[in-house]
Amino acid sequence: MTLSNIVVLVKYVPDATGDRKFEADNTVDRVGVDGLLSELDEYAVEQALQIKEKRADEEITVTALTVGPAEAEAAVRKALQMGADKAVHVQDDAIAGSDAVATSLVLAKAIEKIGVPELVVGGLASTDGGLSVVPAMLAERLGLPQVTLAAVVETQGDQVRIKRDGDTATEVVGGTLPLVLSVTDQSGEARYPSFKGIMAAKKKPLESLTLADIGVDASEVGLDAAWTKVDNVTARPPRTAGEIVKDEDGSGATALVEFLASKKFI
Amino acid sequence: MSEVLVLVDHVDGAVRKPTYELLAIAKRIGSPSAVFIGGADQAAAAADAVKAYGADKVYVVDDAEIKGYLVAPKAEVLQQLAEKSSPAAILIPASAEGKEIAGRLAIKLSSGLITDAVDVKVDGGEIVTTQSVFAGNFTVDAKVVKGTPIIAVKPNAAAPEEGAGAGAVEQFAATISDAAKTAQIVAAQPRQATGRPELTEAAIVVSGGRGTGGDFTAVEGLADALGAAVGASRAAVDSGWKPHTFQVGQTGKVVSPQLYVANGISGAIQHRAGMQTSKTIVAVNKDEEAPIFELVDFGVVGDLHAVLPAVTAEIEKRKG
Numbered sequence: 001m002t003l004s005n006i007v008v009l010v011k012y013v014p015d016a017t018g019d020r021k022f023e024a025d026n027t028v029d030r031v032g033v034d035g036l037l038s039e040l041d042e043y044a045v046e047q048a049l050q051i052k053e054k055r056a057d058e059e060i061t062v063t064a065l066t067v068g069p070a071e072a073e074a075a076v077r078k079a080l081q082m083g084a085d086k087a088v089h090v091q092d093d094a095i096a097g098s099d100a101v102a103t104s105l106v107l108a109k110a111i112e113k114i115g116v117p118e119l120v121v122g123g124l125a126s127t128d129g130g131l132s133v134v135p136a137m138l139a140e141r142l143g144l145p146q147v148t149l150a151a152v153v154e155t156q157g158d159q160v161r162i163k164r165d166g167d168t169a170t171e172v173v174g175g176t177l178p179l180v181l182s183v184t185d186q187s188g189e190a191r192y193p194s195f196k197g198i199m200a201a202k203k204k205p206l207e208s209l210t211l212a213d214i215g216v217d218a219s220e221v222g223l224d225a226a227w228t229k230v231d232n233v234t235a236r237p238p239r240t241a242g243e244i245v246k247d248e249d250g251s252g253a254t255a256l257v258e259f260l261a262s263k264k265f266i
Numbered sequence: 267m268s269e270v271l272v273l274v275d276h277v278d279g280a281v282r283k284p285t286y287e288l289l290a291i292a293k294r295i296g297s298p299s300a301v302f303i304g305g306a307d308q309a310a311a312a313a314d315a316v317k318a319y320g321a322d323k324v325y326v327v328d329d330a331e332i333k334g335y336l337v338a339p340k341a342e343v344l345q346q347l348a349e350k351s352s353p354a355a356i357l358i359p360a361s362a363e364g365k366e367i368a369g370r371l372a373i374k375l376s377s378g379l380i381t382d383a384v385d386v387k388v389d390g391g392e393i394v395t396t397q398s399v400f401a402g403n404f405t406v407d408a409k410v411v412k413g414t415p416i417i418a419v420k421p422n423a424a425a426p427e428e429g430a431g432a433g434a435v436e437q438f439a440a441t442i443s444d445a446a447k448t449a450q451i452v453a454a455q456p457r458q459a460t461g462r463p464e465l466t467e468a469a470i471v472v473s474g475g476r477g478t479g480g481d482f483t484a485v486e487g488l489a490d491a492l493g494a495a496v497g498a499s500r501a502a503v504d505s506g507w508k509p510h511t512f513q514v515g516q517t518g519k520v521v522s523p524q525l526y527v528a529n530g531i532s533g534a535i536q537h538r539a540g541m542q543t544s545k546t547i548v549a550v551n552k553d554e555e556a557p558i559f560e561l562v563d564f565g566v567v568g569d570l571h572a573v574l575p576a577v578t579a580e581i582e583k584r585k586g
Binding site: 040099100101104124132133134135136137139140141143145146147148149151161165166168169170171172173174175176179184185186226227228229230231232233234235236239242243244245246247250252253254255256257259260261263265266 | 337338341362365370394398402406408409448454455464470525546547550554560565566573577
């Protein structure tokens with residue numbers, strides 16, 4: 001099998017260094033805070049571009065796909081600046097508040113609409129929801145295998161080999177295209193867009209799709225369609241200021257031992 | 267009483283601690299049914315182990331046909347067991363593999379999924395989960411409103427409870443599709459045994475960062491005195507002092523132990539995301555301005571290479 005199409009999943013997320021918060025309906029505030037391409041998705045874009053570059057004799061198109069509000073265009077723009085060939089942005093007011101299940105549905109339908117590629121690449125997790133389940137759900141919906149959490153990726157022909165730190169062992173995992181791949185931040189530094197890349201991105205195609213375009217009914221997505229319901233969101237009470245001592249000639253160690261003993265750790 | 271399926275997390279038949287935590291949670295909801303997918307020769311020992319922690323039933327699924335294949339076959343096994351037993355809930359350890367199994371299962375069963383639950387309770391007949399989000403800055407209470415609740419539970423969400431269940435063993439022959447047997451583990455290098463507990467499961471974690479200067483002797487000494495796992499900050503991992511498997515933080519392991527001791531770690535947001543929900547936090551750092559001190563229950567401003575060996579020596583002395 002030759003590789004002709006790679007779709008990279010990217011997400012627009014609230015900036016983790018900013019003041020992230022929730023809206024009155026218990027959904028993440030995705031508008032009132034500064035956002036950006038999820039840092040962890042940059043590694044996915046990078047790996048997609050590296051695979052394309054290593055297989056220069058094949059005509060590979062890298063498409064960045066995002067689902068999100070108008071601001072989310074920034075995420076695919078960044079991917080285009082890094083070197084993706086085109087971008088697709090699924091945008092529809094009905095999508096707001098969707099859970100991972102609905103998000104995976106929208107992604108699967110969008111991918112079916114633009115053509116199921118041989119390879120779908122995603123990041124380790126978003127830096128906001130952090131569920132890490134969307135690639136698995138998407139793979140299930142598309143009927144594809146998934147090889148996930150890759151620290152090293154190699155492809156040859158229709159074979160994909162990855163190395164990863166599993167839960168109890170370091171593993172080499174193999175799969176055959178088509179499949180869904182996810183990569184970690186160990187896979188290699190993501191490139192910065194060059195000036196040339198930024199200029200070139202302005203001319204690259206960016207397609208905007210609605211739910212109607214991809215054949216998803218508005219009732220299947222959004223907060224009301226979610227298969228889970230959030231009852232309460234509570235800000236963690238600030239940790240009460242602890243006791244801080246300065247070490248002088250071993251006094252710090254003595255005090256620390258007393259503290260650990262008082263908490264029954266020793 | 268309804269069954270609650272618990273996927274058994276094990277390495278070659280040796281049941282891992284999170285399984286016992288899940289069984290304790292399952293008892294709050296209904297009658298725990300452990301699901302063991304593994305070697306036929308390992309099943310008896312594993313069944314005894316889960317029975318001792320309250321499993322009323324143990325489904326044994328021989329993995330001869332599916333060993334080495336990733337995720338998808340296990341999701342099919344759970345789907346078929348769920349269709350057969352109509353459980354009140356399905357509990358899965360929130361490991362990397364567990365979450366992927368849960369994700370696929372949710373789509374197969376058209377059921378809601380909660381991941382990374384740090385607590386699960388039954389309130390007025392409803393199963394309510396608690397999650398910790400945004401680097402532990404918010405607590406979210408949520409429930410599944412469609413299908414069979416599928417809950418991926420984080421380690422240390424409950425204390426294991428000894429107490430034998432009925433432990434009735436039932437062989438289950440699942441039908442695995444060819445499509446599920448496409449991605450497989452080609453080679454596995456088991457992590458070198460350190461004699462220390464696994465990072466995400468440990469009750470105590472002792473971590474080192476940039477301030478160690480690359481010398482983890484003092485950190486490891488304290489860890490061993492406390493029976494703790496050793497962790498590292500991203501700075502220490504990026505410097506090549508410890509492999510990535512030791513990294514605590516957003517892109518490493520997220521830990522929630524009873525006690526977390528941060529040594530020579532400044533406490534950047536990425537690190538906090540991996541340890542902020544620890545019950546008790548202690549830090550040792552030369553820099554009194556280090557942000558880690560905002561989080562601590564107890565902090566020592568001082569040189570870790572002097573403070574930790576003294577603490578270790580005193581602990582050893584008290585142990586006798």
